[in-house]
Amino acid sequence: MNQAVASEKPTAIDASTWRKRYADIIAPVYYQYSDLVVDHAQGTHLYTVDSRDVLDFGSGIAVTNLGHGHPAVVAAAHAQLDRLWHTSVTSLHPRLIEAAERLVNVTPKGLDQAFFTNSGAEAVESALKLARRATGRSEIIAFYGAFHGRTYGALTLTASNPRYHRNIGPFLPGVHHVRYPYCLHTCAHTSDEPCPIAEGEDIERLFKTVVPADSVAAIMVEPILGEGGYVVPPARFMPRLREICDEHGILLVADEVQSGLARTGKMFAVDHVGVLPDIMCVAKALGNGMPVAAIVAKRELMARWERGEHGTTYGGNAVACSAAIAVIDTIVRDNLCERSARLGKRVMEQLASWRPLFPEIIDIRGRGLMIGIEFMRDGKPAGELVDAIQKRALELGVLLLTCGVEHNVVRLIPPITTSETDLERGLDMLQTAIKETR
Numbered sequence: 489m490n491q492a493v494a495s496e497k498p499t500a501i502d503a504s505t506w507r508k509r510y511a512d513i514i515a516p517v518y519y520q521y522s523d524l525v526v527d528h529a530q531g532t533h534l535y536t537v538d539s540r541d542v543l544d545f546g547s548g549i550a551v552t553n554l555g556h557g558h559p560a561v562v563a564a565a566h567a568q569l570d571r572l573w574h575t576s577v578t579s580l581h582p583r584l585i586e587a588a589e590r591l592v593n594v595t596p597k598g599l600d601q602a603f604f605t606n607s608g609a610e611a612v613e614s615a616l617k618l619a620r621r622a623t624g625r626s627e628i629i630a631f632y633g634a635f636h637g638r639t640y641g642a643l644t645l646t647a648s649n650p651r652y653h654r655n656i657g658p659f660l661p662g663v664h665h666v667r668y669p670y671c672l673h674t675c676a677h678t679s680d681e682p683c684p685i686a687e688g689e690d691i692e693r694l695f696k697t698v699v700p701a702d703s704v705a706a707i708m709v710e711p712i713l714g715e716g717g718y719v720v721p722p723a724r725f726m727p728r729l730r731e732i733c734d735e736h737g738i739l740l741v742a743d744e745v746q747s748g749l750a751r752t753g754k755m756f757a758v759d760h761v762g763v764l765p766d767i768m769c770v771a772k773a774l775g776n777g778m779p780v781a782a783i784v785a786k787r788e789l790m791a792r793w794e795r796g797e798h799g800t801t802y803g804g805n806a807v808a809c810s811a812a813i814a815v816i817d818t819i820v821r822d823n824l825c826e827r828s829a830r831l832g833k834r835v836m837e838q839l840a841s842w843r844p845l846f847p848e849i850i851d852i853r854g855r856g857l858m859i860g861i862e863f864m865r866d867g868k869p870a871g872e873l874v875d876a877i878q879k880r881a882l883e884l885g886v887l888l889l890t891c892g893v894e895h896n897v898v899r900l901i902p903p904i905t906t907s908e909t910d911l912e913r914g915l916d917m918l919q920t921a922i923k924e925t926r
Contacts, residue, residue, distance in 0.1 A: 618790070638652060719853065824904045827904055831908070
């Protein structure tokens, strides 16, 4: 190569040109929360090709829990790249074994074997297959408002947005949905009264009218509803699901894809209520951006699979597993569960002080740094207001994500490693955006 040519710096390309090239070559099916063209990122900061510095309060949809470019994850991935990338099922490699050991050590006691995949949707598919294989039963119960992925089995369970289902059926047979205890909208009981949905009323009715309990393989549940609105259910909900499952020989599958790995102030959301699921799905933050996911289950369940009945080509590759090891080690070493809980409490208190200023805020909920702010206006979900808030906040310098079946919830999921200064700046920009769009 000509040395003079090799030493030339590449010509800068402006953001509008990148957007035009994107529109020309990338399938339009992708939904984008913004049209930012990011050149690089560090910590909580996204740096764009047009020299903007934007605070990332979406963490790549709850993926970069340790922030962008965390040195421990970068070092682990770099070191592994020089040794081994990929073997698939042709051989064993140490990082796969070590990553499984680390993961099992931080999941609820009793979940003692892991199977690695590439994504949360693949983990959900694996859990579905294992549940049916282990029980010999066909039926699955899921919840309205849930998001479990967009591959066909996971999509059948997903019930948070009808556009995911438009004109692509039929879907997986044997899946039944019941209400999630989203008490703000589904219940008439007072705060002092038990929630009938959390007590299993809908599931028991399903057993009596549609699906015999002894035909149900699994109940698939998000311990905190994610895309459906960041809904924290009553404390009784998960323990009651455990009781129903134990009574009828049903497996309880916890989808911790978004809520896991210190996001909620504990390692996993089920840890808040002390419930042991039979299978847990883990993804997103497990690789802090590297494609790695897993199911973790009881050994006796994993043993129900015959060798070769399930598998993966790329799942558990050496580089992704090295990243996962670094993520788990960092969370434990740096006490990030405790940090998430502390910062989350601080954010919730600050948001509560906004309630008298903004009557459109009808609920603030969450655990740790998984927080939802729900907006209504004139008794109706204020989806257009939330869209305007998200747009204005981005103009001010903070990227926010939204959620909710009615698209009227702002979700706050900044990296757990976010500095307190950046956290305050982001909240100030959000408050300004609400003021200016009301």
